[in-house]
Amino acid sequence: MYSDPYRLxxxxxxxxxxxxxxxxxxxxxxAESGNCSLNAYWTGTSPVxxxxxxxxxxxxxxxxPASNDPSWATVSTTAISGNSGSVVVNLAGNNRPSYYYIMFxxxxxxxxxxxxxxxxxxxx
Numbered sequence: 001m002y003s004d005p006y007r008l009x010x011x012x013x014x015x016x017x018x019x020x021x022x023x024x025x026x027x028x029x030x031a032e033s034g035n036c037s038l039n040a041y042w043t044g045t046s047p048v049x050x051x052x053x054x055x056x057x058x059x060x061x062x063x064x065p066a067s068n069d070p071s072w073a074t075v076s077t078t079a080i081s082g083n084s085g086s087v088v089v090n091l092a093g094n095n096r097p098s099y100y101y102i103m104f105x106x107x108x109x110x111x112x113x114x115x116x117x118x119x120x121x122x123x124x
Contacts, residue, residue, distance in 0.1 A: 011119045013038070013104050019047040019080075019113035025104040027056070027064055028119065030097055036121040038104065040078075041086035044113015051078045051106055051117070053089065055099035064101055072103060080106075083113075 013025045019042060030036060040051055054072040056065050065071050078087055091097055106115055 033121040040117035047111035047113030
């Protein structure tokens with residue numbers, strides 16, 4: 001089995017979820033992360049929507065905020081369309097993310113399909 005001493009995680013965020021409705025992941029703690037990215041891929045019948053990445057520094061006492069906490073702010077938005085496709089969104093580049101927590105959403109506009117997404121994080 002391959003072992004990468006720099007890899008912290010490779011989390012399945014969305015597992016073939018419906019693109020006909022909005023989807024929200026559980027919040028993740030990335031305080032110890034160096035570099036991280038999201039890889040999403042989909043198939044379907046003309047699904048159209050947005051993949052939204054949200055960041056937060058925590059609730060009023062610095063703990064992992066609930067998904068409906070007002071501290072969540074949009075980090076990036078990626079348009080998704082077409083019968084199939086994929087995207088990788090690099091969230092930190094050569095620097096650590098400047099926020100402690102991350103969450104992902106898919107916002108559906110039209111069409112149907114199946115969306116799978118993985119979040120990877122590595123140490124510096």
